[in-house]
Amino acid sequence: MAARIATAPGASRSRLALLLLLAPALVWLVGLVVLPHLELAVLSLRARVAPRVYELSLNQYRTFVDEPLYWHTFVRTAVISILATACTLAIAFPAAWYIAKIARGRARSVLFVLCLIPFWVSETVRTLGWMILLRESGVLPRLLVDLGITPAPVEMLYHDATILVGLVYTSMLFMVVPLVSALESLDDSLIEAAYDLGGNGWSILRQIIVPHAAPGIAAGSIVVFMLTLGNYLTPTLLGGKNSLWFTEQIYTQFITRFNWEQGAAFGFLLLVLSTAIVWAGLKLTGQHFGAVMRRP
Amino acid sequence: MIPSLPRSPLARSATVAYVAAFFVFLFVPLVVVAVFAFNDANYPAPPWRGFTLDWFVAGTASGRTGLFADAPLLKSVATSVLVACWVTVLSVAVGTANAFLLERADFRGKSALSLLMLAPLVIPGVILGISILAFASRLAQFADDVWGLDLDFLRPGLPLVVAGQFSYIVSIATLTIAARLKRFDVTLEEAAFNLGASRAAALWTVTLPYLKPALIGAAAISFLMSFENFNTTLMLVGSDPPLTVMMYGRMREGASPVLNAVSLFLMVASAAIAMVLMRRPGARD
Numbered sequence: 074m075a076a077r078i079a080t081a082p083g084a085s086r087s088r089l090a091l092l093l094l095l096a097p098a099l100v101w102l103v104g105l106v107v108l109p110h111l112e113l114a115v116l117s118l119r120a121r122v123a124p125r126v127y128e129l130s131l132n133q134y135r136t137f138v139d140e141p142l143y144w145h146t147f148v149r150t151a152v153i154s155i156l157a158t159a160c161t162l163a164i165a166f167p168a169a170w171y172i173a174k175i176a177r178g179r180a181r182s183v184l185f186v187l188c189l190i191p192f193w194v195s196e197t198v199r200t201l202g203w204m205i206l207l208r209e210s211g212v213l214p215r216l217l218v219d220l221g222i223t224p225a226p227v228e229m230l231y232h233d234a235t236i237l238v239g240l241v242y243t244s245m246l247f248m249v250v251p252l253v254s255a256l257e258s259l260d261d262s263l264i265e266a267a268y269d270l271g272g273n274g275w276s277i278l279r280q281i282i283v284p285h286a287a288p289g290i291a292a293g294s295i296v297v298f299m300l301t302l303g304n305y306l307t308p309t310l311l312g313g314k315n316s317l318w319f320t321e322q323i324y325t326q327f328i329t330r331f332n333w334e335q336g337a338a339f340g341f342l343l344l345v346l347s348t349a350i351v352w353a354g355l356k357l358t359g360q361h362f363g364a365v366m367r368r369p
Numbered sequence: 370m371i372p373s374l375p376r377s378p379l380a381r382s383a384t385v386a387y388v389a390a391f392f393v394f395l396f397v398p399l400v401v402v403a404v405f406a407f408n409d410a411n412y413p414a415p416p417w418r419g420f421t422l423d424w425f426v427a428g429t430a431s432g433r434t435g436l437f438a439d440a441p442l443l444k445s446v447a448t449s450v451l452v453a454c455w456v457t458v459l460s461v462a463v464g465t466a467n468a469f470l471l472e473r474a475d476f477r478g479k480s481a482l483s484l485l486m487l488a489p490l491v492i493p494g495v496i497l498g499i500s501i502l503a504f505a506s507r508l509a510q511f512a513d514d515v516w517g518l519d520l521d522f523l524r525p526g527l528p529l530v531v532a533g534q535f536s537y538i539v540s541i542a543t544l545t546i547a548a549r550l551k552r553f554d555v556t557l558e559e560a561a562f563n564l565g566a567s568r569a570a571a572l573w574t575v576t577l578p579y580l581k582p583a584l585i586g587a588a589a590i591s592f593l594m595s596f597e598n599f600n601t602t603l604m605l606v607g608s609d610p611p612l613t614v615m616m617y618g619r620m621r622e623g624a625s626p627v628l629n630a631v632s633l634f635l636m637v638a639s640a641a642i643a644m645v646l647m648r649r650p651g652a653r654d
Binding site: 090091093094095097098101102105106107108109110112113116164167168171174175177184187188189190191193194195196197198199200201202203204205206208210211212215242245261264265268295299302303304305306309310320323324327328333336337340343344347348351362363 | 371372373374384387388391392394395396397398399400401402405412413414415416462463466467469470474476482483484485486487488489491492493494495496497499500501502503504507532533535536539593596597599600603604612613616617620621624628629632635636639640642643
């Protein structure tokens with residue numbers, strides 16, 4: 074115990090130091106993470122049989138299975154999140170490549186910082202921007218009319234595609250940064266060698282670049298997927314009443330209907346889905362959770 | 370492909386066009402928000418009707434309420450700042466303790482603990498929010514049943530918002546500070562001990578100054594993340610909403626350019642914080 078702290082005199086003092094250091098971490102993890110989630114699990118597994126009398130039950134999970142709206146929303150949220158993650162990766166990769174491999178010197182650091190700037194601003198502000206751009210009286214529909222492409226302004230908000238655009242936009246940073254740092258460490262001479270050996274663009278991408286960037290791709294995709302799945306603001310504002318996002322169901326049950334048992338069950342389902350896909354992503358790419366999360 | 374390989378001019382210009390389009394995509398929403406903060410119309414939409422500062426300075430008498438006359442909006446900014454200050458102080462303090470725990474101490478279960486410290490980063494914010502809400506309500510119920518105490522801070526409100534945001538922001542602060550502490554050369558501390566420094570003096574004059582860039586970085590990130598947090602806050606908020614929740618409510622009701630004004634204000638403030646961070650080498654890792 075306390076091996077390196079023991080360089081100072083007194084084993085009991087270093088023991089005390091260890092306890093003092095442990096205390097805040099334990100208060101945080103036990104009080105704000107572990108116990109609240111246990112409480113959530115307990116809530117989701119009980120049913121009220123009389124005022125303040127509860128019994129163990131799977132009712133909430135049964136409701137989820139029986140009610141098509143709920144599991145449709147669940148599946149829909151998962152599918153759109155996977156789609157958004159794939160789109161974010163596809164859009165971010167060439168940009169990250171340009172920043173890491175083609176841009177040089179000052180241009181490179183300026184471009185990198187330019188990528189970060191939009192994300193220093195609140196998601197609320199970014200969503201407001203998209204609403205002003207896309208709503209029927211907004212900038213883009215107006216532009217389309219002025220260019221003669223559409224005869225009258227079209228409503229571009231409240232579609233699934235709008236939600237997707239918003240989610241991709243809001244996730245971009247979390248993909249670009251790990252991609253740039255993974256691609257920066259790729260030695261140019263490897264690509265030159267592959268080229269000299271007769272590789273073409275596609276085979277170099279598949280055999281050299283993607284395997285090298287895999288940790289960055291995994292880290293970025295996991296974070297983006299998780300943030301997308303748990304997003305509330307972007308789907309509700311850009312999707313309006315049609316958004317059908319699972320976090321919205323949780324909010325409705327918990328806050329609007331005050332049905333905490335049902336809300337807790339939904340929360341748990343979302344947590345399980347999120348954990349399962351993160352775990353599967355790590356397994357598929359042979360990464361370790363700790364290593365991925367500690368990546369800057 | 371890389372510059373040292375031959376590329377056709379077409380491929381070259383296609384790459385540049387792509388990167389340009391990418392940055393347009395990133396910046397158009399922000400530019401639009403900023404521009405319509407100055408449009409002389411009651412609704413943030415085209416056409417352009419001329420330049421005005423009404424959405425910042427107009428008093429209620431003119432029929433338009435500018436940002437600086439909009440008391441509820443200003444109050445929500447103040448609430449956000451208050452919450453962010455608490456979250457920052459708590460996150461940096463606990464994050465520093467955690468960093469020492471991870472990098473200097475050795476005890477059974479350490480690797481499990483260090484993984485658990487990362488867990489809040491992969492728990493969706495909405496779930497962090499509802500779990501803390503449910504647990505706090507259970508504690509409040511317990512205190513009421515057993516001691517007849519009415520513990521107000523366990524009801525939805527700012528203390529719970531601070532707790533909810535802290536629960537995952539401290540993970541980020543811990544990572545930031547631990548990454549720098551890892552690279553610290555322990556012999557510097559040993560030299561200080563050999564020169565007669567006490568443990569506290571060595572910590573204060575050698576280790577903490579070395580950690581300073583990471584501490585500042587962690588503080589800035591904590592402040593920003595707290596200020597911007599929406600998901601966790603929405604679940605835990607009581608009667609006084611922070612700015613993000615306030616803006617969300619107003620955006621659902623309809624739009625007023627005063628939201629553009631406050632957004633522009635936020636952009637300038639975030640840019641200022643970003644500048645401070647960028648100018649400190651080493652603070653970002």
